[in-house]
Amino acid sequence: MSETVLLTNEVDESVSPTNDAANGEEGAVALISDPEPVLKHPLNSTWTLFYFINDKSGNFNWQESQAVVASFNTVEDFWALFNHIENASKLKIGFDYSLFKNGILPAWEDSGNTGGGKWTLNTSRHQRFTDLDNYWLELIMMMVGENEEEYVNNVITGAVVSLRMKQDRVCLWCAPTKKPEAILKAGKAMKRCMGIPPNTTIDYTVHSNKSTSRNSSLRSLYSL
Numbered sequence: 001m002s003e004t005v006l007l008t009n010e011v012d013e014s015v016s017p018t019n020d021a022a023n024g025e026e027g028a029v030a031l032i033s034d035p036e037p038v039l040k041h042p043l044n045s046t047w048t049l050f051y052f053i054n055d056k057s058g059n060f061n062w063q064e065s066q067a068v069v070a071s072f073n074t075v076e077d078f079w080a081l082f083n084h085i086e087n088a089s090k091l092k093i094g095f096d097y098s099l100f101k102n103g104i105l106p107a108w109e110d111s112g113n114t115g116g117g118k119w120t121l122n123t124s125r126h127q128r129f130t131d132l133d134n135y136w137l138e139l140i141m142m143m144v145g146e147n148e149e150e151y152v153n154n155v156i157t158g159a160v161v162s163l164r165m166k167q168d169r170v171c172l173w174c175a176p177t178k179k180p181e182a183i184l185k186a187g188k189a190m191k192r193c194m195g196i197p198p199n200t201t202i203d204y205t206v207h208s209n210k211s212t213s214r215n216s217s218l219r220s221l222y223s224l
Contacts, residue, residue: 040074041076042074043145045073046072047071047078047099047101048069048070048099049069049099050097050100050105051095051097052065052095052106053067054093054095066098071102078144088161089133089163093165095163096162096163097160097161099140099143099144100112113175113207115176115206116175116207117221118160118173118207119171119172119202119204121170121194121200123167132168135161135170136159136161138194138195139159139170143158151182152182152189154182155183157173157174160173183204184222184224188224204221204223206221
């Protein structure tokens with residue numbers, strides 16, 4: 001993370017000492033002191049949280065179903081947001097949270113994701129209320145903290161947590177790159193920060209056009 005930024009609240013100029021205070025007369029109102037400065041710690045990137053609404057009525061297209069919750073670029077604003085929204089485990093079945101670098105949509109068609117892929121951890125339904133929230137929080141803290149090597153941070157575009165009927169998913173999305181080692185290191189960072197047991201596998205699959213064959217779109221390139 002970069003250096004801290006010092007922010008101060010502006011004082012309303014309409015608030016001023018009374019004539020009595022200025023003249024020192026009895027009953028004078030005390031002068032209002034300057035507000036305490038607000039210290040915030042900036043992140044290296046700005047991030048946007050999306051809430052996917054699984055609308056089966058057909059009233060919304062895909063982009064309209066991706067509701068923007070908020071964007072943030074400081075540690076304090078990150079916690080202010082995630083301390084005031086529902087946990088991932090309380091999402092409705094078929095709904096998602098997506099957290100992506102600002103300007104990148106949670107879609108494989110977005111130019112920041114096209115040609116890339118995602119690491120996926122599948123979790124069972126009984127893990128929804130024991131592990132899922134911790135997995136999601138640890139993953140996004142690793143992601144927004146950008147404490148990995150720079151070329152690994154650069155390849156990560158976002159993360160998605162999805163609740164489904166049979167099993168839930170936590171995914172780390174990656175941009176296209178000519179350095180496969182960046183993809184592998186991103187996957188290792190995912191397993192490490194989430195505390196995934198060594199005998200639990202995560203798979204990396206390439207984003208594919210829906211017009212391609214199902215087998216091709218689901219083919220795993222790497223497993224860890």
